[in-house]
Amino acid sequence: MLTTLTPVVFYRDPIAAMRFLEAAFGFETTALVTDKEGRVGHAMMKVGESEIGIGQEWASAELLGPASLKSPVSLGGAGSQFIRVQMSEGLDAHHERARAAGATITQAPADQFYGDRTYRALDPEGHVWNFAQTVATPTDAEMEKVSGLTFKTSL
């Protein structure tokens, strides 16, 4: 059974969000399904070699019973998931492009103890986006020494 995991990201204004994601982060729209009123029923974007879904905030919770799907903008900025985008190169230039396009940079590019150079940004509706580029490959022992944390492969 081959499985692929695809995240779906919910917005009040998915079309505006997709324009932003294209301009700021370089994602590419690959599918867009709208109804007569222009509401987005289904949308996909390519991110590197992966795909993400873009969804419309559900107007009614009845569709999913007890669960509901909303934008962080409807929750005072809280989110239940975020996406880490892996980059092979060009992290700092990517950050400059995002900043110029109006992304809120919450963490400027910096090297982390675990070997990635990372930056973090928020899109206009408050979804958290982490960008990472591997710049070093420390061993578990090296990381444990620097951080004081313990690295295991399972519980």
Added chain:
Amino acid sequence: MSDFKRPSITSGVSYRDPKAALTWLEQAFGFEPMMVVVNEDGTIGHSEMRFGDSMIFVGHEYDAKHKSPASLDGVNTQSLHLQVDSGLDALFERAKKAGAKVLREPADQFYGERSAMVADPEGHTWSFGQVIKAMSFDEMAKAGGHQEIRERL
């Protein structure tokens, strides 16, 4: 795992109890733990699970922007979709047996897929999909009624 290549995207899923989530996700969906980083006080700082070529982070409620649906009255701001090439109903039953809450029973959709949806113990929503009839965009548009389908913004 040395054979695993980091995919372009990884979802980071926030839980009040990441330890319980790691156990549950393995039981319900067959995800495999890859890495667990333990804080000095024994709590989990970060963890990673894999299935096929995809992976997720199972993490804490790190701050105000990273909350479990359990802390948000069941609201999700992102949702994960598992696409399988076979065995959707069996996977759904496995998840149900592990205690997943059913949001949508498996059903065939107009766009040629069979789909289902569940919520995990903290309320994260997980949808399943399996192609049962290959359809072109045009065929889907026709089957779906008055909808506009295009490939670019």
